[in-house]
Amino acid sequence: MGLKGSYSKTTASLIATVVSSCFGSAILPGSAAEPITVVSYNLKNYLAMDRRVDGETLEDAPKPEREVKAIVAAILEMKPDILGVCEIGDATFLNDLRKRLKAGGLDLPHSELVTAASGYNRNLGLLARFPIVGRHSRNDYTYLLDGEKLPFQRGVLDVDLAITPEYRLRYVGLHLKSKRVVPNADQAMMRLNEARLARKHIDRIFEKDPDINLLVTGDFNDLRIEPPVKALQSGFTRTGYLASLTLDDRYGFRWTHHWSFADSYSRFDYALYSKGLSPEIERDLSHIHHWPDWDKASDHRPLVIRITPEERNSKFKQEP
Numbered sequence: 001m002g003l004k005g006s007y008s009k010t011t012a013s014l015i016a017t018v019v020s021s022c023f024g025s026a027i028l029p030g031s032a033a034e035p036i037t038v039v040s041y042n043l044k045n046y047l048a049m050d051r052r053v054d055g056e057t058l059e060d061a062p063k064p065e066r067e068v069k070a071i072v073a074a075i076l077e078m079k080p081d082i083l084g085v086c087e088i089g090d091a092t093f094l095n096d097l098r099k100r101l102k103a104g105g106l107d108l109p110h111s112e113l114v115t116a117a118s119g120y121n122r123n124l125g126l127l128a129r130f131p132i133v134g135r136h137s138r139n140d141y142t143y144l145l146d147g148e149k150l151p152f153q154r155g156v157l158d159v160d161l162a163i164t165p166e167y168r169l170r171y172v173g174l175h176l177k178s179k180r181v182v183p184n185a186d187q188a189m190m191r192l193n194e195a196r197l198a199r200k201h202i203d204r205i206f207e208k209d210p211d212i213n214l215l216v217t218g219d220f221n222d223l224r225i226e227p228p229v230k231a232l233q234s235g236f237t238r239t240g241y242l243a244s245l246t247l248d249d250r251y252g253f254r255w256t257h258h259w260s261f262a263d264s265y266s267r268f269d270y271a272l273y274s275k276g277l278s279p280e281i282e283r284d285l286s287h288i289h290h291w292p293d294w295d296k297a298s299d300h301r302p303l304v305i306r307i308t309p310e311e312r313n314s315k316f317k318q319e320p
Contacts, residue, residue, distance in 0.1 A: 021055035031312040035282050036163060039080035039093055039289075040269060041302035042175070043071055046097065047121055056305040061070045062093075068100070070297035076104045078304055080174030082161065082207055083108060084152070086175040086219045086300075089102050090115070112159050114129075114139050117151035124157040124173045124218075133168070134160030138201065143193040145185050153177055153193050154199050167213075167309040170205060170276075174198055174218035176228055180254075191221060195228035202232070206240035206274075211313070214274035216242060217303060219257075233272060242272035243280065247276040247303055256288060256301050271305050279312035282304065 033186050046068070051061040062068075075083065088094050094113050101108060108127035114137045118124050124137075139155035157173035176198075177191040205212060222228045224244060233242045248254045256269035273281060285306035 004288040008125055023254065033164070033308050035165075035285060035306045035308045036081040037079060038082045038084070038171070038215065038271075038305040038307060039075065039302050040084045040173070040271060041071075041075070041271065042086040042219045042298060042300035042307070043088055043301065044298035045087055045122070046071070046085070047087065047123075048093075049121060050274050051176075053246060060296070063233040064141050066109055070293045072100045072104060072296070074095070074289065074291055074302065075101060075145050077291065078302065079106060079303075080108070080127075080172065080267075083127045083129075084171065084173040084217055085125045086173070087111070087122045087218065089121070089123065091106075092174055094125045094127070097125075101127070110161075112137060112157060114157045115154045116154045120151075120153045122154060122175070124154055126157055126171070126173060128161055130161045130163050132159045135284070138207075141197045141201075145189055145193060148185065150185060150190065150193070152197050153190075156198055158205075163309040166301055167311065169307070169309070170212050170214045172198075172202065172205075172214065172216040174216065174232075176219070180219055180223050191228045192231065195220070195231040197301060199231050199234060202242070203234075203240055206241050208309070211276040213277040213280065214242070215277060215307075217305070219272065219300065219308055224267065224270075228307045229269050229270065240274070242274060243288060245271040245273060245283070245305065247271065247288050247305075249301070251290070251317055254288065256303070258295065258299055260299065269300060269303055275315065278309070280309065281284065282308055298309045 046063045048060040050061055053061060085291050091113055094111060098108060108129055110128040110132050112126040112132060114124040124306045136158040137156060141152035154175040159171055161169045161171060164167050176194045177187055179187055181187055220229055234240055254267050255265035258265050267272055268317050287304050289304050
């Protein structure tokens with residue numbers, strides 16, 4: 001129902017502001033800021049690796065062209081302003097993706113790449129329309145497990161983005177240890193230790209700015225009720241608690257990953273957000289992207305998060 005009758009523009013704006021503060025999804029009338037789109041997507045081995053092709057094993061083979069084209073088509077359809085990706089290869093592959101998107105009319109000139117620890121050929125990457133004004137990524141974190149020193153395999157992608165001259169977004173991208181069993185340690189404990197290291201990294205962000213606009217996305221390889229996801233969110237009453245954005249597709253389903261061998265559908269991909277960012281998230285416009293060729297591109301479906309880049313919290317602050 002629209003605002004009609006004797007309401008003044010000031011009154012209408014005030015009502016819209018109060019609605020936004022309560023529900024966090026209304027775009028304020030007369031706002032100069034337009035929503036931006038953040039996409040988080042596990043690309044499933046957009047890199048060189050040993051692959052089975054026509055019954056033969058090829059060394060250092062790239063992702064099949066038909067899969068790459070399906071990924072590019074999906075990204076072009078989503079039109080992200082910020083694209084965070086998991087399972088990208090080295091800078092050659094990130095640049096290949098950027099060039100393909102630009103050829104399709106989507107120019108994302110600013111980038112960040114976090115090279116995984118030695119022996120793990122799956123990296124974190126970011127492409128953005130907005131300039132990166134701070135780089136805080138780390139790929140040198142380690143932890144002890146059963147007396148063995150192990151690396152945080154994919155590390156932490158962490159950048160400050162200047163969305164407008166007045167609005168900054170802190171973006172953190174993660175890809176925790178998979179559920180694949182490995183001989184040297186328990187995969188579940190590896191994932192939990194990586195989550196704890198990521199949370200310590202996030203805590204240091206909040207120590208510097210408790211009201212920061214922080215978005216944490218990626219493939220956490222676990223369910224929401226499991227310890228790694230809870231460790232990343234932290235305690236509900238703690239400063240720096242990260243809420244989980246509940247997303248679904250056009251059919252109301254919330255799974256983001258399909259394991260074809262077991263025919264299992266799970267929610268492994270997440271978007272966590274800080275209290276400072278919460279009022280700017282357009283929940284009604286955010287979703288899990290679904291299209292007919294999703295499984296030709298990856299075993300994951302991408303998250304789409306819409307954010308209006310204006311400090312809505314400041315509207316309620318009283319001047320001393």
